[in-house]
Amino acid sequence: MRTAACPGCGAAVADRDGPVHAYLFAAPGCWHLYGSLQDWKNSLVGDEGTDTAQQVVDSYAAQHASNPDRRNVQSVAVHLMSLCASLEHRTAGVRLRSLLGGWTQHDYPELVPRPVAFPITVRDVAAADGAHRVRVAASWARSTWMAWSDHHDEVRGWVAATGDL
Secondary structure (H helix, E strand, O other): OEEEEOOOOOOEEEOOOOOOOOOOOOOHHHHHHHHHHHHHHHHHHHHHHHHHHHHHHHHHHHHOOOOOOOOHHHHHHHHHHHHHHHHHOOOOOOHHHHHHHHHHOOOOOOOOOOOOOOOHHHHHHHHHHHHHHHHHHHHHHHHHHHOOOOHHHHHHHHHHHOOOO
């Protein structure tokens, strides 16, 4: 199988044709891997399952920040806010789902520089077996948040300004 590097997260993914997200800058093979996780995400139950599912959404969005489209800039910002709230404030995934809509009602600046590489990507989560996938997804969330460390203070400020936590 031929592979290509995803222009967003850098993962080596199948070099294939196919649909892509409207504004997240991802290779078709990367978007396909993310889509392959949907049944698994939908099977997660309880508070911990909702937390994991939200972190998967947040991690994928935050790793595909290379498109300057306003929708992408806003998406990256609110998903980094969600990772911050989840990881640093222990905000539950169900609460984050209700907050994200309000957070998208604001404009955010494009965060540059962007990370140049991510140690864990959707490829790692998709490759993990069922027994380990939740743990890999949690590591993905932490590593994605850490990759954006140059912007932590700015993102923390946005979270604090919401008054939601």
